[in-house]
Amino acid sequence: MNLKELSQNLGLSQTTVSRALNGYPEVSAATRARVEEAAKAFNYRPSTRAKGLATGKALAIGHVIPMSTKHEMVNPIFGDFIAGAGETYARHGYEMILSIVADEDEHQIYRGLKSRRAVDGVIVHGPSMNDPRIPLLQELGLPFAVHGRATGCETPYAWLDVNNRSAFERATRFLFDLGHRRIALINGLEVMDFAHRRRAGYEDALRAHNVAVDPALMRSGEMTEVFGYQSTRDMLQETNAPTAILASSLISALGARRAVEEQGLTIGRDVSIITHDDALSYLQNGGDVPIFTATRSSVREAGRQLAHILLDIIANPGGTPKTTLLEAELMVGGSTGPAPRKD
Known part of the structure; x- marks a missing residue:
């Protein structure tokens, strides 16, 4: 079912239905509830592009990965993090854009994402010491949050890390x-x-x-x-x-x-x-x-939490960057025991 068919079924204009689904305040609570109930019953999902045009946002989050970044791409940690973050994006109507780029093009990709308004924010993966991406993104004014921290970057920024x-x-x-x-x-x-x-x-x-x-x-x-x-x-x-x-x-x-x-x-x-x-x-x-x-x-939970942090930055720009430090739990298994005695 498309927007036109949903509108005809409800006896409302397409503009009213679209505004109800996109949270415009001039739509009454009763009409909004009626439209949302019908959309759910008919399994209608407004296109991300249409919602983006209505809200002025891309409704997309970027993940830029350099080709040489083996510590990210060969490790199954990356897949679980993306899965956790993706769950949060989906619940809030955001899509994910994953870009695999040549190392020398990475900074230019961030500039392009900003100039084209292709994304509303980005997650920075695998921060290095004195990571140059952090001051670049601050200069561009592109909202971002870092999975980890970057020792040497003194300007406040949003991050989530394990201790x-x-x-x-x-x-x-x-x-x-x-x-x-x-x-x-x-x-x-x-x-x-x-x-x-x-x-x-x-x-x-x-x-x-x-x-x-x-x-x-x-x-x-x-x-x-x-x-x-x-x-x-x-x-x-x-x-x-x-x-x-x-x-x-x-x-x-x-x-x-x-x-x-x-x-x-x-x-x-x-x-x-x-x-x-x-x-x-x-x-x-x-x-x-x-x-x-x-x-x-x-790491899946880390993805969920960091996605929430970034979406909050996008929704409430200008606030104090949020930082979250997770504590790891020591789980005792079968691989440790007393030091062997020397004969």
């Missing part, structure tokens, strides 16, 4: 409580803000236990299964091998487990592993009892 430093400091302390002293870190790319904060939390716990930071026990790279495997394999071949490992993603932790088992060792007895778990819908860390001990925070 990565606290999470990895707590996870490292947990391993110390189990008697481990040789604790390794398999981290993400440390130009990324989240990885920088996780390393800081890990180092905080080492210093608190009077253990020197040992570069031989630290790896940084794309969070793939192969990276987790190779990093763990190499460290386990050292004379003074680690007895515990912190991994920045469940995917890297799977690679670490493969390397441990390849050496004929047992997870949780010979080598303990803690990972960060984003509670992914299609890569779950076990059932009621986690496979890996993990710092857990739902």
